[in-house]
Amino acid sequence: MDFSTISDIVRLTWLAGAACFVIGLMRMNSPATARNGNLLSAGGMAVAIAATAILLFARPTVDGGVNGTGWAIIVVGILVGGGAGLYTARTVKMTAMPQLVSLFNAAGGGAAALIAIDDYLGLKAAPDPQINVATVLDIVIGSITFTGSLIAAGKLQGLIAGKPIMIPAGRIVTVALAVITVLGAVFLWAGNLSVPVMLLILAAALVFGVTMVLPIGGADMPVVISLLNSFTGTAVAMAGFVLGNDVLIIAGALVGASGAILTKLMADAMNRSVMNIMIGGFGGGEGTQTAAGGAGGTVRAIGADDVAIQLAYAQHVIVVPGYGLAVAQAQHAVRELAELLEERGVDVKYAIHPVAGRMPGHMNVLLAEANVPYPQLKEMDDINPEFERCDVALVVGANDVTNPAARRPGSPVSGMPILDVDKAHSIVVIKRSMGRGYAGIDNELYTNPKTGMLFADAKDGLAALTAAVKAL
Amino acid sequence: MSPELLSALTVFVLAILVGFAVISKVPATLHTPLMSGANSIHGIVLVGSMFIAIEANDLPSQLLSLVAVAFATMNVVGGYVVTDRMLQMFRKKPVAPKATEQAEG
Numbered sequence: 239m240d241f242s243t244i245s246d247i248v249r250l251t252w253l254a255g256a257a258c259f260v261i262g263l264m265r266m267n268s269p270a271t272a273r274n275g276n277l278l279s280a281g282g283m284a285v286a287i288a289a290t291a292i293l294l295f296a297r298p299t300v301d302g303g304v305n306g307t308g309w310a311i312i313v314v315g316i317l318v319g320g321g322a323g324l325y326t327a328r329t330v331k332m333t334a335m336p337q338l339v340s341l342f343n344a345a346g347g348g349a350a351a352l353i354a355i356d357d358y359l360g361l362k363a364a365p366d367p368q369i370n371v372a373t374v375l376d377i378v379i380g381s382i383t384f385t386g387s388l389i390a391a392g393k394l395q396g397l398i399a400g401k402p403i404m405i406p407a408g409r410i411v412t413v414a415l416a417v418i419t420v421l422g423a424v425f426l427w428a429g430n431l432s433v434p435v436m437l438l439i440l441a442a443a444l445v446f447g448v449t450m451v452l453p454i455g456g457a458d459m460p461v462v463i464s465l466l467n468s469f470t471g472t473a474v475a476m477a478g479f480v481l482g483n484d485v486l487i488i489a490g491a492l493v494g495a496s497g498a499i500l501t502k503l504m505a506d507a508m509n510r511s512v513m514n515i516m517i518g519g520f521g522g523g524e525g526t527q528t529a530a531g532g533a534g535g536t537v538r539a540i541g542a543d544d545v546a547i548q549l550a551y552a553q554h555v556i557v558v559p560g561y562g563l564a565v566a567q568a569q570h571a572v573r574e575l576a577e578l579l580e581e582r583g584v585d586v587k588y589a590i591h592p593v594a595g596r597m598p599g600h601m602n603v604l605l606a607e608a609n610v611p612y613p614q615l616k617e618m619d620d621i622n623p624e625f626e627r628c629d630v631a632l633v634v635g636a637n638d639v640t641n642p643a644a645r646r647p648g649s650p651v652s653g654m655p656i657l658d659v660d661k662a663h664s665i666v667v668i669k670r671s672m673g674r675g676y677a678g679i680d681n682e683l684y685t686n687p688k689t690g691m692l693f694a695d696a697k698d699g700l701a702a703l704t705a706a707v708k709a710l
Numbered sequence: 711m712s713p714e715l716l717s718a719l720t721v722f723v724l725a726i727l728v729g730f731a732v733i734s735k736v737p738a739t740l741h742t743p744l745m746s747g748a749n750s751i752h753g754i755v756l757v758g759s760m761f762i763a764i765e766a767n768d769l770p771s772q773l774l775s776l777v778a779v780a781f782a783t784m785n786v787v788g789g790y791v792v793t794d795r796m797l798q799m800f801r802k803k804p805v806a807p808k809a810t811e812q813a814e815g
Contacts, residue, residue, distance in 0.1 A: 252757075256725075259751050263732045266744050273797040276747050280790040283754065287786075290757045294764045308764035311772055315763065315779025316756075322780075323788030327795065338792055339746045342753075346785035349755045352778035356762045356771055368715050464745050467752075474752045475725075479718060481758050487718055488725045489754040495729025497748050500741065507738050592738035599742040606799030617738065 244296045251289035252485035258282025259489055263496060286485055319345075332607045333564050336597045337394035340463045343470055344387035350473035350490075351380025355440065357480050364431040372479035374423045377436065378443045380473040383466045385447030390463050393456050400456025408453060415446040450516070458515045460597035461504050465512065468497025507592040509654045537672065540690030542699070545632075545666050546706030549575075550582055552629035556621065557588045558659055559605065562635015562669065564595045566696035569608035572634060575704045576610070582707075587614050589621040589631075589657050591639040622658045631662035633683075635669065635696045641681045649679060665689040668699040743796045750789025756782035 258278050265275025291312075299305055323342070330338045354376035364370060392398040422439040426432065454462055471493025478486030505512045549555055557572060576586040588610065594601035602615055616624075625631060633640055640659040643649040659665060665688050672691075674680060683689060692699050736744055759782045763775035 255754075259754075260728055260732060263744075263748065263751070266740065266747050267732075267734050267736050269737065269740060272740060272743060273794065276743075276750075276790065276793045276797055279747060279751060280794075283750070283786055283790070286754065287756055287760075290760050294760060297764075305764055307772065308766060311763040311766065311776045312760050312779055315759070315776050316783045319780035319783030319785075320787040323784035323786070324791060327788040327791035330792065332795075335792060335796065336742070338788070339742075339749055342785045342788045342792070343749050345781040345788075346749070346752045346755055349759050349778040349782040349785065350752075352774050352781070353755065353758045353762055356766070356774045356778070359770060359774075366712075366715075368711070460742070464741075467745055467749050471729075471748070471752045474755045474758075475722060477755060477758045479715075479722075481761055482714060482718065483758060483761070484718065484721055486754055486758050487722050489751050491722050491725035492729040492732070493748045493752045495726040496733045497729075497745070499730055499733040500736070500745055500748065503733070503736060504741050504745075507741070590739070597742045597745075599737075599739045602739045603742065603796050603799055615739075 241296055241298060245293060248289040248293040249484070252286050255282035255286030255289075256485055256488040256492075258285075259492055263492070331567075332604055333567060334395065335603070336460065336463065336600065337391040340387045340391035340394065340459075340466070343463065343467050344384050344391065347380045347383030347387060347466070347470040347473055349380075350470065350477045351377050351384060351440075353477045354380065354480050355436075358436050359433065361431060364426075364429045367427065367429070369480060370427055370429075372476045374426050374436075374439065376473050376476035376480055377440055378419055378423065379469050379476065381440055381443035382447040382450065383469040383473060385444045386451045386469075387447075387463065387466045389448055389451040390459050390466065393451075394459050398452075400459075402455045403452045408449060412446065412449045415442045415449065418442040419446065454515060458508075458510070460593075461501055461508070461510070461512065461515050463597075464497060464501040464504050465516075468494050468501060471495075471497050504598050507598050507655075537684055538687075538690050540666065540692055542692060542694075542702040542706045545690065545692055546703055546710060548630050548664060548666065549579055549584065549632070549703065550707050550710050552579075552584055554585045554624070554628045554630075555579060555587075556625060556628045556631045556659075556662065557586065558631060558633040558636050558640060558657055559588060559590070559601055560594050560634065560636025560639065562637075563696045564601065564604055564635070566635065568634065568695075568697040568700050569604045569610070571697050571700035571704070573605070573608045573610050575700050575707070576614075578704055578707050587616050587621065587624070589618065589625075589659075590615050591618055591636065591657055592655070594636065594639065618655060618657060625658045625661040628662045629664060631659045631665045633659060633665065633667040633669075634700065637669075637674070637681055638679075640683050641679070642686075643679065643682050651679065659683060660686055660688075663688070666692060668692045668694055668696055670695055743793055746789060746793040746796060750786060750793055753782055753786030753789055756786055758782075 262275040262279030265271040354373045393400050419439050419442045422435050471490045475487050475490025579586050590601050592598050640657050642660045644651040644654045644656045759778035763779050766772040766775045
């Protein structure tokens with residue numbers, strides 16, 4: 239087989255791989271076909287990479303020999319990167335998974351930027367204007383996602399304070415960096431070949447990624463990660479233009495566009511606009527102090543034994559898990575309690591707010607990991623009408639998503655979709671203290687006369703309840 | 711504009727439109743896995759990283775391409791594995807989950 243035939247076959251294989259990505263993504267839109275879709279996409283990726291290796295191997299070299307160093311780089315790189323990826327992906331706790339996705343995103347963005355940097359360093363003269371545009375865009379976007387995703391991961395991991403960090407004169411610094419980047423890019427696009435200017439743009443974009451994400455609050459990180467994911471896709475498409483490689487263009491553009499839509503969907507589920515998040519609005523310093531809000535009622539504390547009796551003799555119980563449950567790793571404890579109640583004939587369901595946990599859909603993942611049967615997990619619109627008929631609503635570590643104040647205008651959470659927990663006959667809240675949620679306001683649910691507060695860590699509280707129900 | 715660039719631009723624009731169309735009304739449950747799945751797809755940058763690695767013939771290029779290959783592979787392998795782990799949990803549980811758990815191993 240001559241090289242041009244091999245090259246044609248490899249290109250067709252890339253096309254097949256790209257088709258797998260598209261069909262895989264489509265299948266991931268529905269729970270029933272999602273896993274299968276991901277495997278299809280992975281298969282397409284494996285085939286595309288294998289074909290690339292064959293192409294590189296069959297390609298005639300200058301001296302006719304095999305480029306030993308080049309292959310060593312590829313093999314070592316794949317072993318190191320693949321090993322690190324495989325190990326972290328398999329060992330990470332499900333609660334820490336969002337930051338891992340962000341870390342992988344940083345790696346992808348970094349790789350895309352490195353391709354353009356390497357290409358630029360090898361230039362002898364300014365390239366065609368079109369390629370020049372792609373190269374500079376690849377460097378800029380790839381660098382922003384690289385540092386931005388690292389900061390986002392650091393915030394979720396708790397290495398960097400989750401609360402919005404205001405850099406002194408932060409806005410000015412960010413704008414100045416943007417101006418430097420744009421001016422530098424225009425200078426290069428005008429046909430100048432300058433490595434120092436390229437490095438200046440690189441540095442400005444790297445710092446810009448940091449200053450862009452630092453002022454954004456931890457609870458908005460999912461949307462930020464999704465946005466940066468879309469950025470990486472775009473950077474990869476630009477790398478495709480730089481190298482003249484269609485499969486990079488297709489896959490990059492695909493992720494860039496679908497990531498943008500997904501970002502919007504996520505923001506919508508949280509009743510936030512992407513613009514607002516990027517500018518760093520609510521949850522900032524200003525909202526935190528506007529407490530009170532007329533909820534001057536008293537709070538009723540309740541003991542585990544009393545709650546156990548309520549639960550054991552109820553007919554319908556709805557568990558409302560939240561961020562606190564995820565942090566306390568109490569998903570197994572809640573499943574144990576639910577199973578015990580079911581043995582006693584109690585009907586148990588879980589009300590999942592779209593943004594419960596750390597990311598949209600995260601709570602489902604956590605509960606599924608603890609073997610909670612999927613049919614018991616109810617989405618907000620399905621479960622809300624059922625609260626009226628429910629005897630006990632057990633709120634575990636959820637706060638803002640249950641605050642009835644959201645139904646009235648004039649509160650920072652106004653308009654946010656909430657779970658109608660206050661409609662239940664009786665409400666039990668497991669919470670460590672009266673501390674406020676992310677929105678920084680008091681929850682009127684806690685002062686509702688129907689509400690009993692069980693002050694405990696989610697895991698300990700649930701364990702105490704399980705023990706108390708067993709003792710009945 | 712060269713024919714190659716024109717065809718690359720065509721592919722780019724059409725792929726963007728496909729990307730917009732491919733995400734329909736996704737339940738919130740699947741937002742995170744879907745994002746993670748899309749995240750693995752841009753690991754295709756590994757293909758580009760392999761090209762620059764094989765062409766690298768000075769030390770800076772070799773170092774840059776080594777990091778690029780390692781990063782890209784981490785993106786691909788880690789991305790797909792963690793997505794699969796998330797999605798694995800969505801399989802429908804049979805009526806008697808405990809019995810099947812034991813049967814599975």
